[in-house]
Amino acid sequence: MKRRKRFTASGTTALAVGLAACGGPGSVVIDNANIIDGTGAVWPDGRLVVVDGLVTCVGAEADCAGPSGVDVLDADGFWVVPGLIDVEDAREEPSAEQAAYMAFLLGVTTAGVREAPPGPEGEPRPPAGSDDPRIPAPRPATPVEAPERPFGIFGDALAATIPLDSGPAARGERDLRVFARSRWVLADREALLDSARAMGARGLMFAPRLLEQERWAAPYRLPHGMNRLLEHPMITERIQDRLLPGREPGEAEQLGAALEVLRAFVREFHAAGGSVSTATAGALAPGLALHEEMDALTAAGLSPEDALYAATREAARALGLERSRGTLEAGKLGDFLILESDPRVDISLTQTVSRVGKGGVLYDPPTLFDALLDSAGSRVSDNPLRMLVGGGALLLTLLLFWRGVRRHRRSLGPRLML
Known part of the structure; x- marks a missing residue:
């Protein structure tokens, strides 16, 4: 099996983005990514800005100013595509x-x-x-x-x-x-x-x-x-x-x-x-x-x-949903994938999912895999009690994960490896 890439984020971004999954629609900036926006355009070293669950800008970094206080993730070497x-x-x-x-x-x-x-x-x-x-x-x-x-x-x-x-x-x-x-x-x-x-x-x-x-x-x-x-x-x-x-x-x-x-x-x-x-x-x-x-x-x-x-x-x-999704354009839902490789080279590379974004909230499949699937039937629901249980389990998983990451921060330098 090939060696997996490591996704990087700066400062305390990793924890902040993870906690956003328990706290409502997300806002995030994805930087330095190769972005396939679905319209036919590709943005090398591009920027994707999602605010309150909606895409506000896709393009060159100089043309997409990130709002203050929004988490920034460095996706250098990764590929961003619309959600499937x-x-x-x-x-x-x-x-x-x-x-x-x-x-x-x-x-x-x-x-x-x-x-x-x-x-x-x-x-x-x-x-x-x-x-x-x-x-x-x-x-x-x-x-x-x-x-x-x-x-x-x-x-x-x-x-x-x-x-x-x-x-x-x-x-x-x-x-x-x-x-x-x-x-x-x-x-x-x-x-x-x-x-x-x-x-x-x-x-x-x-x-x-x-x-x-x-x-x-x-x-x-x-x-x-x-x-x-x-x-x-x-x-x-x-x-x-x-x-x-x-x-x-x-x-x-x-x-x-x-x-x-x-x-x-x-x-x-x-x-x-x-x-x-x-x-x-x-x-x-x-x-x-x-x-x-x-x-x-x-x-x-x-x-x-x-x-x-x-x-x-x-x-x-x-599905008649082209106004809200299917491409990464301003005003559409912030649903996207971060891939390890360019799917235009080989479509099977869409399986190299590193992160899944839903309304600007980022999920890390390998990290959440066990916690989400052990008793998933009690969590996939709009019921507030189930959402609270699911959110608590997710928060605990992320906190335990963050605790392990902190032990290695000094050796990893200023950029946190996830």
């Missing part, structure tokens, strides 16, 4: 709340979550997540695309060539699911790609859910050496070939060919000007699925930068 957005993240009960924590720690700051199923006595369940910056969980949003159209515009294009309800009725459930995902090879490929180009030219939006189809085409293998949070049982126990165990060689071949059809559609649609966004629909494990969906987009032919935009700017557009 999952257009549809269908979570499984009963661990939806814990899954929300895990997704957030892996960089998902907004998730499209459908209405949760009723509780044991029929009472409604709130979505797992919160808009409160003090709660380390994604902001919930309502997916736009209807569940009966799982393939969106791709399904519309396919219907013009092959009926979506075609196929023998006398099949088992498993065989029908295999057939439903492999019959795309029966489509007229040129007609399908012509549809992709026409739809893209009209500026339509499409969340292809490529990762889900990849899982049908071949068994999934967990990446190693990127983020230690992937070692958690919530991740590893869900990485299994659940959807289609024991593929027959013929089935695998058909499903692989169908995957190539979908990839070609996405590639032509995007090249023609269509908006491609990320949606995982519960594929794989929380958080990890979104990173792997971006990787699946690059396998289809998008550049790593375009895949990043799919999970930020375009995903915000798909």
